[in-house]
Amino acid sequence: EVHLVDSGGALVQPGRSLRLSCAASGFRFGGYAMNWVRQAPGKGLEWVSSISGSGNNTYYAVSVKGRFTISRDNSKNTMYLQMSSLRAEDTAKYYCARSQGDAWLVDYWGQGTLVTVSS
Amino acid sequence: DIVMTQSPDSLAVSLGERATINCRSSQSLFYSSNNKNYLAWYQLKPGQPPKLLFSWASTRDFGVPDRFSASGSGTDFTLTISSLQAEDVAIYFCQQYFTTPRYTFGQGTKLEI
Numbered sequence: 001e002v003h004l005v006d007s008g009g010a011l012v013q014p015g016r017s018l019r020l021s022c023a024a025s026g027f028r029f030g031g032y033a034m035n036w037v038r039q040a041p042g043k044g045l046e047w048v049s050s051i052s053g054s055g056n057n058t059y060y061a062v063s064v065k066g067r068f069t070i071s072r073d074n075s076k077n078t079m080y081l082q083m084s085s086l087r088a089e090d091t092a093k094y095y096c097a098r099s100q101g102d103a104w105l106v107d108y109w110g111q112g113t114l115v116t117v118s119s
Numbered sequence: 120d121i122v123m124t125q126s127p128d129s130l131a132v133s134l135g136e137r138a139t140i141n142c143r144s145s146q147s148l149f150y151s152s153n154n155k156n157y158l159a160w161y162q163l164k165p166g167q168p169p170k171l172l173f174s175w176a177s178t179r180d181f182g183v184p185d186r187f188s189a190s191g192s193g194t195d196f197t198l199t200i201s202s203l204q205a206e207d208v209a210i211y212f213c214q215q216y217f218t219t220p221r222y223t224f225g226q227g228t229k230l231e232i
Contacts, residue, residue, distance in 0.1 A: 004168070035220060044227050045169075045212055050220035059220050095168065103157060104219040107180075109168035 002026040002108045006096045009113030012086055020081040022096030022110055030054070030074035033099040035106060036081050038092035038115075046092075049081065050099070064090075086117045121145050121215050125225035131232065138200040140228045142213035147193045148176075150217065157217035160189055160198050163210045163227070172211075173198070200230075208232060 008020040022034065036048040049070040050059045058070050069082040079096055093112040100107050122145040132138040148157045156176035161169040171180045173189040176196055186201045200207055213225040 033220065035222075037222075045214070045224040047220070047222040047224070061221075097169075099220065103216055105159060105171075105174050105216055106214070106222065107171050107174075109170075111166075111168045 002098065004096050004098065004108060004110035006094060006110035006113040009094065009115045011116045011118065013119050014087060014117055016086055017082070017084040018086060018115060020083070020094055020096075020113060020115070022079040022081075024077045024079070024098070027098070029072075029077040033104050034072060034079045035097045035099055035104075036070065036079075036094055037097055037106075037109075038090075038094045039112075040089070040092040043092075048094070050104070051079065083115070086115075088117050091115060091117045120221070121148075121218055121223050123213055123215055123223050123225040125211075125213060125228050127228060128226065129229040129231065132200075132203045132230065134205065134232060135202050138203050138207070138230055140198040140211050140213075140230070142191070142196040142198070142225050144194045144196075144215055144217075146217075148196075148215050148217045149193050156192050156196070157215055157219070158191070158196050159214045159216060161212045161214065163212065164208075169212070203230075203232070205232065 003025045005023045035050045051070045055072045067085045072079040095112045096110040097106045098108045124143045126141045158176040160173040163169045177189045188199045210227045210229050212227050
C-alpha cells in the first residue's frame with residue numbers, strides 16, 4: 001500500500017528557514033516523480049514544486065523559485081523541501097504527493113504538514 | 120498559467136439526491152495526439168489526504184463508488200454524485216495536468232448535506 005508521511009512543519013518567524021520531509025513506502029520510490037502542493041488557510045490548492053524520479057529535474061512555482069529547494073534521497077525513500085526566506089504568505093498546509101506515468105498524474109498524497117510563518 | 124474555475128463554491132444537497140460540480144479551464148485540456156483530456160478530480164476530507172477520484176476527465180480510480188461519475192472535454196468538465204451519501208461530504212477539486220508538472224487547481228467546491 002502506498003504511504004506518504006509528511007513532516008517538519010512548524011511555527012517560524014519571517015525570513016527564517018525550515019525543511020519539510022516526505023517519507024514514502026509501499027512502492028519503488030525512485031521510479032516516481034514527486035511533488036509538493038500547499039493549501040493556505042481558506043484557499044485552494046497551489047502547486048509548489050516537483051522533482052523527477054532520478055532527482056535530475058526540478059520545477060518550481062514562480063512564488064517560491066529562488067527560495068525553496070526540492071530534493072530527494074532515493075536510498076532513504078524520502079523527499080525534502082528546503083524553504084528559506086519564509087514569508088507570511090507561505091503559511092499553508094504542505095502536502096507531498098506522488099506522480100505516475102508520463103503525464104505525471106498526481107495519484108497519492110500525504111496527510112500534510114502545517115507551516116505557519118509569523119512573528 | 121491555465122486557470123481552473125469551479126462552480127459552485129459550495130453546494131448543499133439532500134441525502135439520496137444528485138450533486139453536480141462544474142469545472143472550467145481557461146484553455147483546452149484535450150491533447151489530440153492521444154485523444155485525452157488532462158483533467159483530474161480529487162476529494163478532500165478533514166484530517167485525510169486528498170484522494171484521487173478521476174483521471175483523464177472520466178476514468179474512475181480504483182475503489183471509487185460508481186455513484187460518482189465524471190465527464191467533459193476541452194474546457195468544460197463535470198463531477199456528478201448520483202445519490203449523495205453522508206460520507207461524500209468533502210471539498211472537491213479539479214486539477215489540470217496538461218502543463219504538467221505546473222499543475223493548477225480549481226478553487227474547490229464544498230459539498231454539504
